[in-house]
Amino acid sequence: MRPWDAFTSAEAEVRAMVADPRWQGLSVPDRAHVLAARILVTPDGDRWLFGVHARWHLHDPADGRWHLAPPPRGTRARQVQHPAAVLPEEVIPYGPDFHAEPGSTQAFIGPDVSEGLTERLRVLLRSSGLKSELDYPLTAFDEIFGSDVPSTVAAVWGAIMWCAYAPAFDGNERLITVFGEYLRRPLPGDEWVRWLPAPPLLDLATLVAERQRAGQPRAALRLAATMADAAQILMSDTRFRPRALALLTMVEPMLRRPGLDDPHTDAEALRAAWLERCPPRLCRALLVENDxxxxxxxxxxxxxxxxxxxxxxxxxxxxxxxxxxxxxxxxxxxxxxxxxxxxxxxxxxxxxxxxxxxxxxxxxxxxxxxxxxxxxxxxxxxxxxxxxxxxxxxxxxxxxxxxxxxxxxxxxxxxxxxxxxxxxxxxxxxxxxxxxxx
Incomplete structure (x- = not known):
C-alpha cells in the first residue's frame, strides 16, 4: 500500500470536483474559490495548485505568476486557505482539459515500436509507394524524399513524425528503415540515433491542399485517407496516441463528407479548418500548433x-x-x-x-x-x-x-x-x- 501523499490526495480531490457535472455550471470566481482552498504549501514556503490541463502549478513569489511544475511528491505539505484572487483565470480548469490523453514521453531510443504496428505501416507504405508521382507530386517533405517519390509516401511519413511525441529513433527501429528506398539522402543523426525534425501540421495540409488547388479532389481525399490510416495504426502506441487521435479527428470529417474541404485550396486555410474540428479535450495535443x-x-x-x-x-x-x-x-x-x-x-x-x-x-x-x-x-x-x-x-x-x-x-x-x-x-x-x- 502506497503511503499517503498530500499532493496525490489534493489531486484526487480536484479531479473529483472537475468531473462533477456541477463544475460546468460554476462561475469562474466560484471555481477559483474552491480551488484556492486546496492550494498546498511545502515547508520551504512554495505554494502548489493542481489546475488547468490536470497538471500542477507552482507560484513564483518574485512576480506572482503560476508556472507549470511537477510537485515534489513525498514532501510534507499542508492545505492553507488562500484568497481566490490569487488565482488567475488561466490556471483554473474548465473541464474538458482534464480529459487529455496521457500519452508517453518515451523516445524511440530503447523500446522499439511493436512488430505488429510496424508491419501494418509497412503494408500501408508499400501501397502508397505504388502511386504515380505525376498524380501525387511531392509538395512538402521534399528535403526528405526524392523528386520521384509520390506524396502518398510523404503522407505516411508526415503522419508518423507529426504524431510522435519525440521523433528520435535508434538503429533498431524498423519503423524508419522501411522508408529507406524513398529517402533523398541519409537522415540526420549518426550511426546510433536519428534525431529527426518534427514537421508542422501545415506540411501535412500542404499535401492535401495542393491537390485540391489542382482540381484533383479524389487525390486530395486519398492523401487525407492515407494520413488517417497511418494515424489509426499509430493509436496503439502511447508515444503516438494523443496526436494520432487529434489527427484522426481533424481529417476524418472530410472523408465522411467528400467536398467538405474542397474550398480550402490554401494550405493555411485547410490547417485552420482542421484545427477548428478538434474538441477541447484534445487541446493539449494541439499546443504544438496553437500555443x-x-x-x-x-x-x-x-x-x-x-x-x-x-x-x-x-x-x-x-x-x-x-x-x-x-x-x-x-x-x-x-x-x-x-x-x-x-x-x-x-x-x-x-x-x-x-x-x-x-x-x-x-x-x-x-x-x-x-x-x-x-x-x-x-x-x-x-x-x-x-x-x-x-x-x-x-x-x-x-x-x-x-x-x-x-x-x-x-x-x-x-x-x-x-x-x-x-x-x-x-x-x-x-x-x-x-x-x-x-
Whole structure:
C-alpha cells in the first residue's frame, strides 16, 4: 500500500470536483474559490495548485505568476486557505482539459515500436509507394524524399513524425528503415540515433491542399485517407496516441463528407479548418500548433517529471536545459523559480549553451585533443532502467524541439549534449527485441 501523499490526495480531490457535472455550471470566481482552498504549501514556503490541463502549478513569489511544475511528491505539505484572487483565470480548469490523453514521453531510443504496428505501416507504405508521382507530386517533405517519390509516401511519413511525441529513433527501429528506398539522402543523426525534425501540421495540409488547388479532389481525399490510416495504426502506441487521435479527428470529417474541404485550396486555410474540428479535450495535443509558449512549458514539465528518480529533479532538468541555445537570455524568465535558480547556477559556471559548442566524433565520443563541452552534472543522470532512460531522452528532445519552434533556435542534427551522454547507456542493448513502451 502506497503511503499517503498530500499532493496525490489534493489531486484526487480536484479531479473529483472537475468531473462533477456541477463544475460546468460554476462561475469562474466560484471555481477559483474552491480551488484556492486546496492550494498546498511545502515547508520551504512554495505554494502548489493542481489546475488547468490536470497538471500542477507552482507560484513564483518574485512576480506572482503560476508556472507549470511537477510537485515534489513525498514532501510534507499542508492545505492553507488562500484568497481566490490569487488565482488567475488561466490556471483554473474548465473541464474538458482534464480529459487529455496521457500519452508517453518515451523516445524511440530503447523500446522499439511493436512488430505488429510496424508491419501494418509497412503494408500501408508499400501501397502508397505504388502511386504515380505525376498524380501525387511531392509538395512538402521534399528535403526528405526524392523528386520521384509520390506524396502518398510523404503522407505516411508526415503522419508518423507529426504524431510522435519525440521523433528520435535508434538503429533498431524498423519503423524508419522501411522508408529507406524513398529517402533523398541519409537522415540526420549518426550511426546510433536519428534525431529527426518534427514537421508542422501545415506540411501535412500542404499535401492535401495542393491537390485540391489542382482540381484533383479524389487525390486530395486519398492523401487525407492515407494520413488517417497511418494515424489509426499509430493509436496503439502511447508515444503516438494523443496526436494520432487529434489527427484522426481533424481529417476524418472530410472523408465522411467528400467536398467538405474542397474550398480550402490554401494550405493555411485547410490547417485552420482542421484545427477548428478538434474538441477541447484534445487541446493539449494541439499546443504544438496553437500555443508555442504553453507547448514549451508542458515539455519542461515532462522533463522534470521524467527525472523524478533524481535527488534534485529541477537541477537535473536544468542540466538538459543548459544545452539549449539562448544567446538572447530568454530562457530563465520562462522557468519556475526552482528551475531558474538551478539554471542560473550553471550559467554562472559557464555551463549553458553547451550543445552549440560541442565537437564530437560520429559515434558521439569526444574528438581526440578536444573537450566535450557539457555540464558535468549531466553525466550523473543515471536512470534506473531502460524505460526511464527512454523517457528522459524523449522529454529532453521534445523540450529542444519546443524551444526551437518558440525561438527559432536550431536543434543540432546529432542531438543535444546531455542526450548524447544518456544514449550510451542504451547502446549495448541496441540489438535487443524489447517492445514494452507503456
Amino acid at each position: 508555442l509558449e504553453a507547448d514549451f512549458s508542458h515539455a519542461v514539465y515532462d522533463l522534470v517529471e521524467a527525472l523524478a528518480f533524481m535527488p534534485d529533479p529541477p537541477m537535473a532538468a536544468a542540466t538538459f536545459l543548459a544545452d539549449l541555445s539562448d544567446s538572447k537570455g530568454r530562457l530563465p524568465a520562462r522557468l519556475d523559480h526552482r528551475l531558474r535558480r538551478a539554471y542560473e547556477e550553471l550559467e554562472r559556471a559557464g555551463l549553458t549553451g553547451t550543445s552549440a559548442s560541442e565537437s564530437t566524433e560520429p559515434d558521439g565520443f569526444p574528438v581526440p585533443g578536444q573537450v566535450l563541452t557539457m555540464p558535468a552534472a549531466v553525466l550523473e543522470v543515471a536512470p534506473p532502467d531502460r524505460a526511464s532512460t527512454a523517457a528522459v531522452l524523449g522529454a529532453a528532445y521534445a523540450t529542444g524541439l519546443a524551444w526551437g519552434r518558440l525561438t527559432g533556435a536550431k536543434v543540432p542534427e546529432r542531438g543535444l549534449a546531455g542526450q548524447t551522454a544518456l544514449v550510451h547507456r542504451l547502446i549495448h542493448e541496441r540489438d535487443d527485441n524489447h517492445t514494452d513502451h507503456t
